[in-house]
Amino acid sequence: DSGVTQTPKHLITATGQRVTLRCSPRSGDLSVYWYQQSLDQGLQFLIQYYNGEERAKGNILERFSAQQFPDLHSELNLSSLELGDSALYFCASSISGADYTEAFFGQGTRLTVV
Amino acid sequence: DQQVKQNSPSLSVQEGRISILNCDYTNSMFDYFLWYKKYPAEGPTFLISISSIKDKNEDGRFTVFLNKSAKHLSLHIVPSQPGDSAVYFCAASASGAGSYQLTFGKGTKLSVIP
Numbered sequence: 001d002s003g004v005t006q007t008p009k010h011l012i013t014a015t016g017q018r019v020t021l022r023c024s025p026r027s028g029d030l031s032v033y034w035y036q037q038s039l040d041q042g043l044q045f046l047i048q049y050y051n052g053e054e055r056a057k058g059n060i061l062e063r064f065s066a067q068q069f070p071d072l073h074s075e076l077n078l079s080s081l082e083l084g085d086s087a088l089y090f091c092a093s094s095i096s097g098a099d100y101t102e103a104f105f106g107q108g109t110r111l112t113v114v
Numbered sequence: 115d116q117q118v119k120q121n122s123p124s125l126s127v128q129e130g131r132i133s134i135l136n137c138d139y140t141n142s143m144f145d146y147f148l149w150y151k152k153y154p155a156e157g158p159t160f161l162i163s164i165s166s167i168k169d170k171n172e173d174g175r176f177t178v179f180l181n182k183s184a185k186h187l188s189l190h191i192v193p194s195q196p197g198d199s200a201v202y203f204c205a206a207s208a209s210g211a212g213s214y215q216l217t218f219g220k221g222t223k224l225s226v227i228p
Contacts, residue, residue: 002157002159004157033215033216035218040220041220042118042120042203042217042218042219042220042221043158043203043205043216043218044218045215045216045217045218048215056215058215090157090158092157103160104157104160105150105157105158105159106157107155107156107157108157
């Protein structure tokens with residue numbers, strides 16, 4: 001158990017819908033990262049938050065947004081869903097966001113868009 | 115454009131033998147490299163890392179070698195054990211970019227045969 005909790009574990013929804021994925025980082029970790037893993041692909045960095053502020057942005061679509069709340073949990077919002085958005089979405093957390101040896105990943109949320 | 119490439123999708127090795135997983139990268143700004151291990155239904159787990167100022171880092175049965183001129187790194191597992199069977203991801207980051215987002219390869223599935 002990495003200490004990073006992602007909910008839900010599985011999500012099935014229809015095209016055009018909107019979903020919210022939730023991540024609770026390890027206790028004391030200030031930084032949260034979101035990654036997308038599509039079929040047969042490596043993990044693609046989406047976005048990083050550090051202590052409530054956006055720190056870095058990767059290949060995140062405009063239909064996707066994220067935020068980190070004062071209690072440090074984070075949510076990834078995916079809207080106008082398309083079939084191609086079906087993927088595993090991972091959240092990771094670290095204390096400082098500057099040392100990846102401290103980054104721990106959650107189990108992921110498997111999103112299926114039908 | 116894939117900046118981190120793991121050209122072998124799978125690898126089978128006999129228990130007790132050496133496993134060698136390879137990774138190539140194209141971005142010369144990458145200065146920190148990591149290997150993650152992933153079991154089914156779990157998030158990636160950090161395994162070992164290496165900074166670009168080194169050419170070797172060892173941790174128990176795991177050794178990572180970095181050849182900067184060839185933009186190539188490899189993970190050696192000696193001796194291989196059945197519990198090592200997992201998908202291994204190579205990842206890289208460019209600390210000078212101001213964030214520590216990771217760029218991942220697509221992974222190599224290692225099967226250690228008893």
